[in-house]
Amino acid sequence: MEIIVPIRQVPDVALNIRVNDGVVVEDGVSFVISSWDETAIEGALQMTEELGGEVTLLGIGPQRVSEALRKGLAMGAHKAIHVLYEEGQTDSFGYAKIMTKVMEGRNYDMILTGKQAQDTDAGLTASMLAEFLELPQVTNIIRFGDLAADGLTVYRKGDHGTEVLGLKLPAVVTVNDSLNEPRLASMRGIMMAKKKPMESLTPADLGMNAEELGLQGSMTEVLKFEKPESRKEGERFEGEETETVPMTLQKLVSEAKLAV
């Protein structure tokens, strides 16, 4: 089972994110692998541990992306591809086009990635890639079942319940974080990661020209980032619940127009 896991390197959203003049401040930011992509790496590792094969990571971005790729290799992935990319703002459509070029001529059974990336929370790139590659897609999976001759069983969280699907490979699959708990890299894993193969490519190596990259290659544009209107801390009530609860409800009705 050959699995390619595209990952996105993102600012750690658990920490403070600052905006200056409509742009996210990168200075002093701690970068991590997007959480859902870690889930995807773990899913790929578990599958190759059971069925054989290799996990290849794919990262697109500036030099610092290689650190995220090394972290994924430290978890146990076998090799990585870094498309060194410094073309500026690029949307999901643009990224999907680059990934399509990377996939050309490569052998894989599955492209497995997070359902959305933690920086944009857009959830578009993987499905666009599937369309461009003319592959079937299943998004938001919460469980893998068995691999049989007639396909891989996957469990998808849909709007009406959990869908049980039979998927013929190769295919694009995105994961929900209920799928697994990603392993931590061990010290040994970190040491071994340094020696694992990291293929370095540029957009020129992929035969892409300027119109296909950055803002020119994008269909949508971010005009600016902003902090949303923050919720202010409201009133607090402490004491006997027999008093605080009726007090709160009274305020909810009179101030906030609660109706039950």
Added chain:
Amino acid sequence: MPKVLVVAESKNGEIKKPTLELLSLAKSQNLQAETILIGNDVSSHADLLAGYGAEKVYLADDAGLSIYNTSQFTALVEDAAKQSGATQIWLTSSETGRDLTPRVAARFGVGALSDVTELEINGDDITVVRPCMATKLVQQCRFRNDGLKVISIRAGTYEATEASAGSADTVSLSIPEGDPRVEVRNIQVEETNEIELNEASIVVSVGRGTGGTEGCEFVKPLAGEMGAAFGASRAVCDAGWMPHKHQVGQTGTVVSPDFYFAFGISGAIQHLAGMSGSKVIVAINKDAEAPIFKVADYGIIGDLFKAVPVFQEEVGKLKN
């Protein structure tokens, strides 16, 4: 001339509220709107959709479409969009919408903007605001192309306005072949008699402070008594105390009700990202340092097991 094609959705024999929100939005913006409805036994909804402003209803009604699948749904939306001459396609942020939005966009060779919480529409010139970075930031975006624009809009962003009685102009779509590479084998359907999380105006939600299934079940009746949907944090669902369908959060259901009651929920980032759009947040937690108190409009520092019976009594009084 701008023309919107709304991708409608139904569940349990009813059109889902977010669909009506989208049609109402188109109407309020004086945009010509048509809609496509895909499913099994859904044709009877056409008049309702017309009443909400759909000038044409494209129907794909077939037993094989009762469960979502990417291939047929994408092909059907493509067909309807071409027949309609739509300049914009609007979808909701349901799981169907999330899967379908990018595939439809890529089918047409265009981009998409997803999970939009604000739209500024000037004909086909659209600027949007959407949350990002686990809702810590928002981004203002626009389309770069002049052609088709594909957007998904977060449920609860706009109101569904009252509709008039409608008589639909329907168009039957021919059902395309399914993709043999994806076989829908089964669906584990959830209970149908509970209020949908992303359509409820009140949500009563439980977290790890409940201590287990029993604790969650202790709070649950309050939801029913308040006419609320029942939600749970990821910790509660991952621990198996409550089924995942109740999960509120960035990877569960994103909710924006009028009132969100959080019982024993500490307020982890991905949870806040899933409910920070609530108009009023009420938190009940023993721990005064719980992050949820920073976003709660009303915070009760107390024992949820003592608070719930008092809530039940007071709610009973309010109803009489």
